Amino acid sequence: MATAPFFGLDEAARFAGEGSSDPLHFRFYDKNREVMGRRMEDHLRFAACYWHSFTWPGGDPFGGETFLRPWMQAGDPMTRAREKADVAFELFRLIDVPFFSFHDADVSPEGETLQGSIDNLNAIGELFEEKMAASKVKLLWGTANLFSHRRYMAGAATNPDPDVFAYACGQVKAALDVTHRLKGENYVCWGGREGYETLLNTDMGRELDQLGRFLSMLVDYKHKIGFEGPILIEPKPREPSKHQYDFDTATVFGFLQKYDLTNDVKLNLEQNHAILAGHSFDHEVKLAYACGLFGSLDINRGDDLLGWDTDQFAMDVKEMALVFHEMLKHGGFSTGGLNFDAKIRRQSIDPQDLVIAHVASMDACARALLAAERMLTDGALEGPLKARYAGWDTAENRAILDGRHTLEEVAARGRSLQPQPRSGRQEYLESLLNRYV
Amino acid sequence: MATAPFFGLDEAARFAGEGSSDPLHFRFYDKNREVMGRRMEDHLRFAACYWHSFTWPGGDPFGGETFLRPWMQAGDPMTRAREKADVAFELFRLIDVPFFSFHDADVSPEGETLQGSIDNLNAIGELFEEKMAASKVKLLWGTANLFSHRRYMAGAATNPDPDVFAYACGQVKAALDVTHRLKGENYVCWGGREGYETLLNTDMGRELDQLGRFLSMLVDYKHKIGFEGPILIEPKPREPSKHQYDFDTATVFGFLQKYDLTNDVKLNLEQNHAILAGHSFDHEVKLAYACGLFGSLDINRGDDLLGWDTDQFAMDVKEMALVFHEMLKHGGFSTGGLNFDAKIRRQSIDPQDLVIAHVASMDACARALLAAERMLTDGALEGPLKARYAGWDTAENRAILDGRHTLEEVAARGRSLQPQPRSGRQEYLESLLNRYV
């Protein structure tokens, strides 16, 4: 299989200017353009992901394969895996992303034994090393798939069977090893089965302890091998499980404190997971910064009217501008990036749909970044925010927050006050935001 | 106004046996019946609440008053407050509850100044002392209403205006003082406005620090005056705010750890708040025990198909049986109780509807308690649960959880395993549960 013909394209996507109407090129994403002291490419740090684009066949709970990808057809699994890698790196080139990401199970076939699976993974890891050297595409993060195989149906680290826990340790060690070898900048844990289907058969306290232990062991190992990037937890409230322990940012914050993991573990946040938990994407990002846990982002969107993970390509400039505004306030990504955990719709069966979707979403992100830059430079949102809380800046009021007054003292002061509320100015701020997006 | 005629009833509700069809008497609630070593009344510790039953006029966002309660009509506010207290204690007698609960603003009118409000509260506090002595009804908990008045529209402890914070300190100190005087067994904080309407005008990190400080001051004061009960936070994800900081059990756990409050602050959980956060009531209770934060319960139910707080009287025996089963496992309530944070529907305009609603829900609780007792005595759920996790009981596997093995060691062991999944038996357990309820 020659890969170039798969997409039927030679030329990689490039900046063509806002006036362009070619869906294969960018209108806003100009990777060398400087935004607050950094190249746009270095701000957005886009990563294509392996699973949705190369491993998902287009099925859903009520229907089968629609894509008919050549590398998913019958054949020698390792040969197929290499063909898949060829197409993947061809996509990375066509959409000009600096990073990619993968699960072990996306890139290499399951072996007869765990050792066989690890051998397969390492073989593909070698292939990746060559391709990465040739293409300059880097690894944003790697991860282990601890949720698809039936052995994990009742959880990996939280499984009632300690043998499954041990198996998961074997798998995750190998995935971190290969991530480290490929100079991955982060390592991600998504606990899709770390939760429950019914409380009737679940001991939550015990399972949380198991999960805490598993992560602690992983953190120790990461230090031992000198992996410098953070371990990232990816919160999601439910699906596939009825309830997942990494429900949202706030929940993970409580968990990490309990098991003393806040220094080494950070968050990989996603819009679609945020809304399934009842939060906006902006909320999750702001809370993660407030908790000192911001790490990286999966960039996609859910459908507000549907109750499951749709993982659509992110296209909403306003929503992302608010997220990037918060990020720019904090200096932007360090090891994190924008990982395209997004899948084309199962009806988007043309190979070029994959290219068009990435290009369109990268462009929406770039537009959002430029809007965020303008808002921050103008102090459009920061000015009113600072003014709103200015009353707390006096010495007397700072003293309260610093713990230098008792309830009685402050209460005594309160008894002489008649505080007058001030307008929250929500509509004004929304109108202001509309000026920028 | 004479109160007895308000309900048109003389006789208090009493146990009349399962065959009874009189909605004014109990079929299951037999307060002296022993359940696992304790009288039923001492297990369930029912409390009637002041706000829904005596302060809410029957309005909703699209309609006004329906109840036309005499004590809500024009007149001298303190006289009306005393009339209201008469009716309240008459209800407590008629439904035979051992406890009640209130907000400051439920029981006494707002004064011209904060000091005036406190004086009114203390005057009613004196009246309560007399009535409590005469009736033997005790105070489960008191609380301050920091959400209804416009001064709190942008929060109390989390307000951008420090004067509002100080005013709230004054109010909460007075409410804790009167709760202490009335020998209240707990003190509750519900932060209905401690959250935001829009992130555009909100600094979450700063507001969380304010809230942490506020609670720390309250805890210090509680210790100072010798109030022995816990401070209880009542989680709710949203409504009235778009987002509330006390979203759910897991969120509050993270917050309390950050501000070092886990020893003194516990949780008051509610079914309706649980489902608004996407959790079952059972989940919230089990998680609270797992986090060491279980305190008390508001007993009501929400409508699964509606997106707002309906606070209906709890009638679902199965749901409550699971909650009580968990409680019985842990020995039942200590200072907590079942507080009727439930309101009759706005169309239930007959005074006796109040009596009937409480009697029906107390009966459903009693039936659930008896079911829980039988399940626990039989080990119906505990037996299969213990068996499911039995693999972890070996010395080798306990060592993993105790932190005596590294990832590499466990991974090495995992490489030789082929773990075989076992049935989760969900339908069997559901069928088992149906045998008890």
Next chain:
Amino acid sequence: MATAPFFGLDEAARFAGEGSSDPLHFRFYDKNREVMGRRMEDHLRFAACYWHSFTWPGGDPFGGETFLRPWMQAGDPMTRAREKADVAFELFRLIDVPFFSFHDADVSPEGETLQGSIDNLNAIGELFEEKMAASKVKLLWGTANLFSHRRYMAGAATNPDPDVFAYACGQVKAALDVTHRLKGENYVCWGGREGYETLLNTDMGRELDQLGRFLSMLVDYKHKIGFEGPILIEPKPREPSKHQYDFDTATVFGFLQKYDLTNDVKLNLEQNHAILAGHSFDHEVKLAYACGLFGSLDINRGDDLLGWDTDQFAMDVKEMALVFHEMLKHGGFSTGGLNFDAKIRRQSIDPQDLVIAHVASMDACARALLAAERMLTDGALEGPLKARYAGWDTAENRAILDGRHTLEEVAARGRSLQPQPRSGRQEYLESLLNRYV
């Protein structure tokens, strides 16, 4: 493959009395017990379904096969289909159901061409004839799967490609033919892909016209071949599509009126689909009767906290008692029945889990039927209902509803009135209901 060993059971489930704790036998379902003049079996008319129990491998969007059924492994497809049929009829025997139901694609493999698929279907149809004769199990309904294959990804009748419409006609004709041959009592249409993923590429008006035409042709054909049962539409609001045209009962009522199909097409309702549309099961059933569209029921339940179709085995006696109460009021099923569109959880991997789940849910239904019978016999709900509307029974008020008064006339009368609201008595009615379940 011999089928008996698959379940490891010989004895079929039988009535063992309420005191039984054997999950393989019934506590309430006593098929010969008379309920309002009919045998319990003839009231409930249970049907096992083919797809969930024999065709679904235990996968979900994040994980693969868990069940490892022998008949799903590699092999000659028709041989496998016959083995599957053996196991299916063995289950029917073990749980003692009088009916079953299937999609064409459940029972026989897809051929190279449509004609090949039809030939396969007819071959299995012959096998079914034999097995049905031997076992006395009847066919509640048949249907065609117009949603799983990629050709239907954009709809069957509503596809933008008329060739797909024609292909669907071929498939549905064959499925109705075999249903007719097997004396199926109904024919069902579920339009899982008759809807849209995005309005950006959808012409709703045109697609609704296509769907109207398709059904009209099907109705004409049914009359032509003398199929006497109704065509049943199964409403569902979404999933797999973002929006499905058969959203709920009310929507289908509008559609059927527009295309003049109300005489020949009725509804097959499902609890899980009801709640996804924001309705209770009881609502959908009552509305279907009010619209003259009640046909049959899929019996399962969804999870109130999840946003997708979980199709769990129905276990809630109260919910079903209300539905059966409405049915009994209208004389019970005619051609319809209770079809188990329910799947065991993917962790329920023991073959006996299938038996236990059916037995438990049949028992919950039986218990609900008995409760409904008692409520109806006592007039428990009907009495208060009639009393509530009694004011409309006067001649003057009937005249209004009969259209014998103008707005002005009634308005004139209204001007002299001061109507006084009466209590809705919701809590009383809920307490009453709790007496029966």
Next chain:
Amino acid sequence: MATAPFFGLDEAARFAGEGSSDPLHFRFYDKNREVMGRRMEDHLRFAACYWHSFTWPGGDPFGGETFLRPWMQAGDPMTRAREKADVAFELFRLIDVPFFSFHDADVSPEGETLQGSIDNLNAIGELFEEKMAASKVKLLWGTANLFSHRRYMAGAATNPDPDVFAYACGQVKAALDVTHRLKGENYVCWGGREGYETLLNTDMGRELDQLGRFLSMLVDYKHKIGFEGPILIEPKPREPSKHQYDFDTATVFGFLQKYDLTNDVKLNLEQNHAILAGHSFDHEVKLAYACGLFGSLDINRGDDLLGWDTDQFAMDVKEMALVFHEMLKHGGFSTGGLNFDAKIRRQSIDPQDLVIAHVASMDACARALLAAERMLTDGALEGPLKARYAGWDTAENRAILDGRHTLEEVAARGRSLQPQPRSGRQEYLESLLNRYV
């Protein structure tokens, strides 16, 4: 009370160009600019509404008044009503809207009797006539509030008490009369209490018949008095009721067909009601056109993460561009308009917040209209749509839709086909849309 000082503004909002940063003036709304042959003002037909802006005090279910409007304070009700009208018309001037809308209860106080209420309404009607003549502001629609007063707690037309039905007839007749006198272009019915709180006390079939009769009488009366505008039903699925009969467009379509009302009754659609029913705004509008029921729009937005009606000012250009695109395809509004059924947040307590909110939302609408115009002129969405269904344009395929083929004929043709699916191109279309907004 002099009204001008209330807002502290003299100058009305005017078009100031895209570069303006003044929140009191328009950046896009240039009322005389021509859009597809019509002035922008004549396309958008903005109406300010009375209830949210002048009658709502800023309360919510957990808190009281925040706005402290002078005209809501104690005093002679009719004097207050006149003061309110002064402020209202001052706002209409300041935001330069061509229309307004009201409920009877918004503009005039309830009297001791229905006749007293009607007299009050007529007196204010006279005042409106003068103010409308002076200001050139017209009436988009009037309506009667049949949901706030306790008499309507169990419905108006659907009340179990026929006296309430008659009272509602009196009230609605008077409201239509005054609407007619003021040359209102439509008359609206919103049935906030036409539904149920619990099915336990509800006879749905009977109540639907009552509602059908009520509307039929209203339609007859409208014809009798020569009111030429349509009666508009406003769908909403729930809130205040648990379930409302006018659930959504599809439900109302079924209802109107049953009672033969499709000619005289159309729809007034709202974004917030759409999403509460699980639909996009665009869906409801497209379906209304497909059913021949499009009438008018309430312009606001809900919060996707909240389960209740927030009625926020619409600010989302993309969402509205799709709606206006559909409208422009059909020639734009006839009698309908964009009614601001939107309320400022309860924290927006400055009078100018009212002005800013309207200006910002009018501007967002104008921007959306311009985007819709460009998309339609370019055929951006229409071109691909037409191409997608082009297969149906052949004579052979048209014949199928025209009913000239039987199922057997089409099925026979289908048996020789192997239809190949084509890409749905969703990401491409989304990228295209992003080019325009």
